[in-house]
Amino acid sequence: MSNQSVAEYEVARSKAKSLYPRYERKEELQHQTHFCPGCGHGIVHKMVAQAIDELGVQDRTIMVGPVGCSVFTYYYFDTGNVQSAHGRAPAVATAIRRSRPESIVISYQGDGDLSAIGSAEILHAANRGENITVIFVNNAIYSMTGGQAAPTTLLGQKSTTTPNGRNAATEGYPLHVSELLSTLQAPAYIERVGLGDNKQIAQASRAIKRALDNQVRGLGFSLIEVLSPCPTIWKMTPVDSQHWVRDVMEKTFPLGVFCDRTKERLAAPAAQSVPAPALDELPGILGVAEEDLPEGNAAAMAKEQEIDLEVRIAGFGGQGVLLLGEMLAEAGLDAGLEVSWLPSYGPEMRSGTSNCHVRLSRQTIDSPLVTAPTVLVAMNEPSLRKFDRSVRSGGWIIYDGDEFPADCAREDVHVLALPFTRIADAMGDKRAANMVMLGAVLERSGVLPQASIDAALRRLIKNPRWVELDERALARGRELFKEALAEA
Amino acid sequence: MKKQLMKGNEAIVKSAILAGCRAFYGYPITPASEIAEAAAEFMPKTGGVYVQAESEVAAINMLYGGASAGVRVMTASSGPGISLMQEGISYMAGAELPCVIADITRAGPGLGNIGAEQGDYHQVVKGGGHGNYRTIVLAPHSVQEMADLTALAFELADCYRNPVVLMADGFIGQMMEPVEFPQSATPTHLPEWAVAGTAASRGNLINSLSLDFDELEKHIQKLEAKYKLAEQRETRAEEWMTGDAEIVLVGYGIVGRILKAVTAEARAAGLKVGVLRPITLYPFPKVQFQRLAFNARLFVVVEMSNGQMLEDVKLALNGSRPVEFLNRMGGNVPSHEEVLRFVQELARREGLEQKTPDRKTAEEERMANV
Ligand SMILES: Cc1ncc(C[n+]2csc(CCOP(=O)(O)OP(=O)(O)O)c2C)c(N)n1
Numbered sequence: 001m002s003n004q005s006v007a008e009y010e011v012a013r014s015k016a017k018s019l020y021p022r023y024e025r026k027e028e029l030q031h032q033t034h035f036c037p038g039c040g041h042g043i044v045h046k047m048v049a050q051a052i053d054e055l056g057v058q059d060r061t062i063m064v065g066p067v068g069c070s071v072f073t074y075y076y077f078d079t080g081n082v083q084s085a086h087g088r089a090p091a092v093a094t095a096i097r098r099s100r101p102e103s104i105v106i107s108y109q110g111d112g113d114l115s116a117i118g119s120a121e122i123l124h125a126a127n128r129g130e131n132i133t134v135i136f137v138n139n140a141i142y143s144m145t146g147g148q149a150a151p152t153t154l155l156g157q158k159s160t161t162t163p164n165g166r167n168a169a170t171e172g173y174p175l176h177v178s179e180l181l182s183t184l185q186a187p188a189y190i191e192r193v194g195l196g197d198n199k200q201i202a203q204a205s206r207a208i209k210r211a212l213d214n215q216v217r218g219l220g221f222s223l224i225e226v227l228s229p230c231p232t233i234w235k236m237t238p239v240d241s242q243h244w245v246r247d248v249m250e251k252t253f254p255l256g257v258f259c260d261r262t263k264e265r266l267a268a269p270a271a272q273s274v275p276a277p278a279l280d281e282l283p284g285i286l287g288v289a290e291e292d293l294p295e296g297n298a299a300a301m302a303k304e305q306e307i308d309l310e311v312r313i314a315g316f317g318g319q320g321v322l323l324l325g326e327m328l329a330e331a332g333l334d335a336g337l338e339v340s341w342l343p344s345y346g347p348e349m350r351s352g353t354s355n356c357h358v359r360l361s362r363q364t365i366d367s368p369l370v371t372a373p374t375v376l377v378a379m380n381e382p383s384l385r386k387f388d389r390s391v392r393s394g395g396w397i398i399y400d401g402d403e404f405p406a407d408c409a410r411e412d413v414h415v416l417a418l419p420f421t422r423i424a425d426a427m428g429d430k431r432a433a434n435m436v437m438l439g440a441v442l443e444r445s446g447v448l449p450q451a452s453i454d455a456a457l458r459r460l461i462k463n464p465r466w467v468e469l470d471e472r473a474l475a476r477g478r479e480l481f482k483e484a485l486a487e488a
Numbered sequence: 489m490k491k492q493l494m495k496g497n498e499a500i501v502k503s504a505i506l507a508g509c510r511a512f513y514g515y516p517i518t519p520a521s522e523i524a525e526a527a528a529e530f531m532p533k534t535g536g537v538y539v540q541a542e543s544e545v546a547a548i549n550m551l552y553g554g555a556s557a558g559v560r561v562m563t564a565s566s567g568p569g570i571s572l573m574q575e576g577i578s579y580m581a582g583a584e585l586p587c588v589i590a591d592i593t594r595a596g597p598g599l600g601n602i603g604a605e606q607g608d609y610h611q612v613v614k615g616g617g618h619g620n621y622r623t624i625v626l627a628p629h630s631v632q633e634m635a636d637l638t639a640l641a642f643e644l645a646d647c648y649r650n651p652v653v654l655m656a657d658g659f660i661g662q663m664m665e666p667v668e669f670p671q672s673a674t675p676t677h678l679p680e681w682a683v684a685g686t687a688a689s690r691g692n693l694i695n696s697l698s699l700d701f702d703e704l705e706k707h708i709q710k711l712e713a714k715y716k717l718a719e720q721r722e723t724r725a726e727e728w729m730t731g732d733a734e735i736v737l738v739g740y741g742i743v744g745r746i747l748k749a750v751t752a753e754a755r756a757a758g759l760k761v762g763v764l765r766p767i768t769l770y771p772f773p774k775v776q777f778q779r780l781a782f783n784a785r786l787f788v789v790v791e792m793s794n795g796q797m798l799e800d801v802k803l804a805l806n807g808s809r810p811v812e813f814l815n816r817m818g819g820n821v822p823s824h825e826e827v828l829r830f831v832q833e834l835a836r837r838e839g840l841e842q843k844t845p846d847r848k849t850a851e852e853e854r855m856a857n858v
């Protein structure tokens with residue numbers, strides 16, 4: 001390749017099959033590119049196209065072109081084309097490659113695009129080791145928008161936004177993308193090349209082909225950084241700008257291979273991809289196949305009995321508030337009732353108190369929120385004080401404590417206050433207090449068949465030791481409630 | 489059909505996979521995280537892709553990539569994450585790419601809190617990104633609807649080649665209710681416009697850039713025509729006891745549930761109250777509002793926002809009926825008692841007939857079966 005070809009105005013005469021012979025997506029001047037004379041993008045396009053041709057992957061190739069001077073990759077590449085948002089091409093490429101493992105995906109990005117606005121996307125695509133090829137054209141400037149500074153702008157280099165030259169004290173230092181990404185463990189191959197002279201250009205061409213070949217072989221993430229002239233913005237002749245790449249840019253951005261794991265990757269056995277299951281297996285895999293769902297015990301429910309249970313359960317996180325509610329809802333569903341379970345959620349759950357709303361009804365449940373419960377299960381005093389006033393007249397409060405606070409007593413509400421945690425502790429584990437209290441709730445409401453409660457317990461508790469303990473706890477709760485009634 | 493107890497967030501993922509979704513890209517946020525967690529479990533088992541993205545910006549662009557390649561894709565987030573996705577949503581609408589986005593809303597602005605709120609209405613329904621586009625928005629109010637509307641969302645997204653947002657508040661995402669699923673899975677197919685890395689799709693281009701002003705104007709008009717079609721064909725709303733309603737309560741999501749409870753009590757007190765619950769927030773069910781306006785004396789909008797849907801209700805009614813407004817914000821939910829009081833107050837003001845509610849018997853009836 002001659003010096004002349006770098007400065008060449010068009011790639012239209014290229015022999016590469018992977019470039020369109022005529023740029024019909026371009027509005028005018030369809031025989032030439034939109035690149036300025038001497039721009040490096042033109043030659044990099046040609047190198048990429050040649051690599052695609054040589055590897056015979058034109059049909060499989062998808063070019064992802066984000067924003068910058070390379071935004072029009074789809075004008076030129078006779079491959080699949082996806083235009084993307086500024087900086088986001090590695091994310092776009094990730095998803096294409098993951099879903100279409102036979103495709104060859106190239107993310108073609110400028111230095112503003114990749115190292116500034118898209119710095120997160122490139123870092124993480126590299127760190128995940130996406131099997132894509134990134135062509136990173138570094139011209140040390142934002143060209144498309146008229147010459148503003150980029151993270152790659154050299155110290156002292158003038159741009160429209162660093163009119164006195166880039167100053168490290170205020171603008172920091174040129175970002176070394178290749179070196180930075182080479183500190184990661186996932187990338188397969190990272191090399192910086194230049195378009196500064198013929199020798200460099202020949203090496204650039206080899207590197208680009210290699211990076212693409214890596215993808216074809218499934219070796220992982222490859223990135224080729226190309227130091228590339230921008231005569232128009234740099235305000236130099238094409239020849240001078242080419243020299244500037246070699247004589248000036250290269251001092252800040254040394255050429256070379258920064259990471260090469262291709263040998264070890266080639267030696268490692270390729271991961272076997274698991275074939276997708278057949279469509280008719282999906283409901284089973286998702287756990288929603290009707291034949292796998294339990295029959296339930298609706299038949300055991302007394303038909304004539306009306307039921308509208310509105311329960312609020314509250315306590316500390318870790319006391320099993322949510323599980324108590326879930327057991328109740330699950331048993332209700334098993335008994336053929338309409339049910340809803342609504343938890344308090346988030347940090348509240350982690351840092352302290354927790355509560356949930358449960359409704360069981362024969363009718364469609366309008367609101368799952370229980371603001372006036374018919375039963376309040378309060379597993380500690382703060383929870384009692386938070387909700388005691390809301391209990392519906394004639395309702396019940398089941399409280400875990402030796403003594404019911406006198407100032408919480410209401411004439412129109414029944415109370416069962418017992419040291420449930422201590423009772424559970426004596427039975428084997430204080431964490432079963434929730435089930436003792438649930439036993440009391442069940443005995444009070446008296447509507448759910450025992451078979452439904454057993455079924456719910458077995459669905460929610462997998463550890464046999466706990467199933468046994470919880471069964472005893474539920475029975476104990478029922479007894480305690482009956483004893484309390486008898487005493488009253 | 490047998491049902492099972494399930495969280496709304498989990499139902500979304502199962503329904504999505506049955507509807508042919510084969511890629512999920514997301515970033516964790518309460519109260520939407522269970523969706524990503526379920527996707528992480530089930531996508532790989534069902535031949536799909538799951539990636540936890542580095543941000544919502546990356547996630548939505550992964551959707552852009554997956555959709556470009558002709559895959560049914562989805563993500564899930566909440567207010568702060570949806571804000572970050574707006575750029576990508578605009579690009580997807582511009583490039584006519586289908587996708588499904590679940591917004592399990594929380595309270596804002598800023599970091600706000602994780603309580604349920606409906607303050608995302610403007611950014612989701614009106615389009616928080618740049619340019620002339622719309623997103624179709626579905627608002628489930630139960631776990632069953634989480635499943636059903638997710639499946640519908642994928643159909644609509646493909647049909648209109650446009651992003652569809654499933655907007656549910658934190659309650660609907662977090663609560664468990666009985667739910668049933670279709671027993672057969674939708675086969676995946678490759679749309680003819682997709683860029684799939686095959687000889688047949690080599691000439692295809694996914695793009696939202698159009699330098700020529702006239703060409704872009706034509707493109708926007710084409711998008712507009714799609715939205716008009718959706719307005720004619722896709723509006724959905726549930727009416728609850730509206731037959732003779734003099735007062736029509738309006739609310740979506742969890743509020744719709746509360747309004748149903750209010751209706752039962754208001755009716756017991758002799759008030760002719762009904763509920764109009766928009767299921768599609770865009771396209772907005774204007775016609776249903778106009779029809780109910782014939783009988784209704786007034787409309788009451790109840791929202792967990794500063795009146796963001798209220799504007800659409802007023803536009804739909806166009807001054808034909810008075811519109812009253814009750815709201816709670818910051819993670820608070822209007823209790824059905826406070827809505828009921830508000831409605832009774834309005835009824836008194838309007839001179840609508842109401843029985844003196846026989847509180848005691850109503851209570852006794854309720855308690856008889858506790
Ligand atoms: C979100 C967003 N911000 C800003 C822009 C404007 N913009 C277009 S191209 C560009 C700079 C591209 O520079 P670079 O990636 O270095 O490519 P070059 O033009 O130098 O080839 C910018 C800032 C945009 N399109 N989108």
